[in-house]
Amino acid sequence: MTIHCDEPLPLVHGVCRDRFRVPPGECSFKRQYAQLYVSRLSAARPHLVRASFEAWGAIKESEDIQNISPVKSPSKALKRMRPAIHNLAFLNLGETCVIIGILYKVGIAAVNFLMP
Structure with missing residues (x-):
């Protein structure tokens, strides 16, 4: 079947096209x-x-991070201090820790050319 430019498209195409409209x-x-x-x-x-x-200073570059266990005794902690890595929900007051996460910054919204 050949469709020429001057022939209208079948109705099925119009129905399918509408489901992608927002x-x-x-x-x-x-x-x-x-x-x-x-x-x-x-x-x-x-x-x-x-x-x-x-x-x-908790590990050297050559050490594997998977083999390091948490430090329990204070004497070992003084030799090799390992910062705790917690979720923000589990922070302890006065504890030295590292926070790894996503920082969101609220800014002034620019003109959105995608909106109608």
């Missing part, structure tokens, strides 16, 4: 980067943990 006011671009930030953080987290341990 009515005005229903689209939101506020959360469009959230998944991107989370995937970047999960990919960077092992490197950030290693870098924080190296910065605090």
Whole structure:
């Protein structure tokens, strides 16, 4: 079957096309980067943990971070201080720790050319 430019398209194409339309006011671009930030953080987290341990002198560059166990006694902690890495929900008052996460900065919204 050959369709020429002057022939109208069948009605089926018009019905399928409408299911991809987003009515005005229903689209939101506020959360469009959230998944991107989370995937970047999960990919960077092992490197950030290693870098924080190296910065605090807890490991040497040649050591494997998987083989390090948490320090229990204060005497060992003085020799090789390992900062705690917690979720923000589990922070302890006065504890030295490293926070690895996503920092959101609220800014003035620019003109959105995607909105109708």
